[in-house]
Amino acid sequence: MTGESVRGFYDQLAESYHLLYRDWSAAIVRQGDVLYGLIQQEIGDGSATILDAACGIGTQSLGLAAHGHRVVAVDLSPVAATRAAGEAAVRGLALPTAAADMRALPFRADSFDAVVCADNALPHLLTPADLRAALGEMRRILRPGGLLMATTRDYDALLETHPQSTAPQATTTSHGRAISFQLWNWHNDGEHYDLELFQLTSHHDVWSTHIGRATYWALTRQQLTDFARTAGFERPVWHFPEQTGFFQPALTARNPMSP
Structure with a gap:
């Protein structure tokens, strides 16, 4: 990246x-x-x-x-x-x-x-x-x-399993609710991965989605x-x-x- x-x-x-x-x-x-x-x-x-x-x-x-x-x-x-x-x-x-x-x-x-x-x-x-x-x-x-x-x-632990996602994190905002979670796509080298960060936010019961992408070295x-x-x-x-x-x-x- x-x-x-x-x-x-x-x-x-x-x-x-x-x-x-x-x-x-x-x-x-x-x-x-x-x-x-x-x-x-x-x-x-x-x-x-x-x-x-x-x-x-x-x-x-x-x-x-x-x-x-x-x-x-x-x-x-x-x-x-x-x-x-x-x-x-x-x-x-x-x-x-x-x-x-x-x-x-x-x-x-x-x-x-x-x-x-x-x-x-x-x-x-x-x-x-x-x-x-x-x-x-x-x-x-x-x-x-x-x-x-x-x-x-803690990549020493994560490299043992190469997880595909993180657990969702929910929080309350002044307008409603928000949920964040990540999807991970591991490269063939087993050390790097592409991350997709999903953030779902509600504004008076209307939901919107933002997706951000980044790459990391484990x-x-x-x-x-x-x-x-x-x-x-x-x-x-x-x-x-x-x-x-x-x-x-x-x-x-x-x-x-x-x-």
Whole structure:
């Protein structure tokens, strides 16, 4: 998948992204609490300067900003980044946002204490070259000793069964109901898949359907660990939902300290 197609997928989804959650506001708080705890565990107490490298509409950025961190949020989709800024303003949070490609981040070297790339964003990068470019950029903008945190689906488990769909998620809107689910079409290599996201929404009992399409690389934990090490990160550790309460496995790794 090209950058343009990923951007188009999220540009179209930005207005209704919150419908992927039963309660998006509660998810912001819950995810922010967990990520805050992991960051605190890794780099200590106090306010950190954090880049959210794939912020979407702000699910993780808003939660971290509410904990007092200085968060900068970027996303390939300018529509999603703009919505994240608006959601921050409504909540009285400081959250600078911009449209940016994680393979070419518009920041000086050594600018951040931590980089967060959550909610299965890295698997949009479909080639080793793209993944190496993104991780290299994240390391470049981290200060010595800085923290990388990335979360993905549990592809180690999913690759055992190659599921064809996800369970539907229903939520209530101000006008009616909404249902979201995904269909997955696996490529012959067994590692990549095309996703079709269906969102059905009712407005006073009249239903409409939106379908978005994207492609993912089902990266195993070992693959992502190896890519992080190749990019120069040290001390990779995986943290699992049963330990953290986060809904996806999370990889943490450190930028080496300067000699």
